[in-house]
Amino acid sequence: MFADDSSGYRTEQGDYALVDLMGRYDITRQTQVQVNINNVFDKKYYAGICTTCYSYGDPANVTVSLQHNF
Numbered sequence: 001m002f003a004d005d006s007s008g009y010r011t012e013q014g015d016y017a018l019v020d021l022m023g024r025y026d027i028t029r030q031t032q033v034q035v036n037i038n039n040v041f042d043k044k045y046y047a048g049i050c051t052t053c054y055s056y057g058d059p060a061n062v063t064v065s066l067q068h069n070f
Helices: none
Strands: 002-004 010-012 021-026 031-038 046-049 054-056 061-068
Touching: none
Parallel strands: none
Antiparallel strands: 002 010, 021 031, 031 061, 046 054
8 A cells, every 4th residue: 555645755555464353252141241352463554545644553452342132
């Protein structure tokens, strides 16, 4: 991914890989807990590049959820 602006400055990003993990445990037949870990190795990468801006992707983060079915 790359972008050129009018001054000839070039922003470029090489190949990269992101690792996400998910684990789920059934506490009971009706209750489950789930953990999601995104960008496990906290890789810094561009989520988008344009001629005047660029934005980094999300850093490492964790989400925990609990679900109960009635």
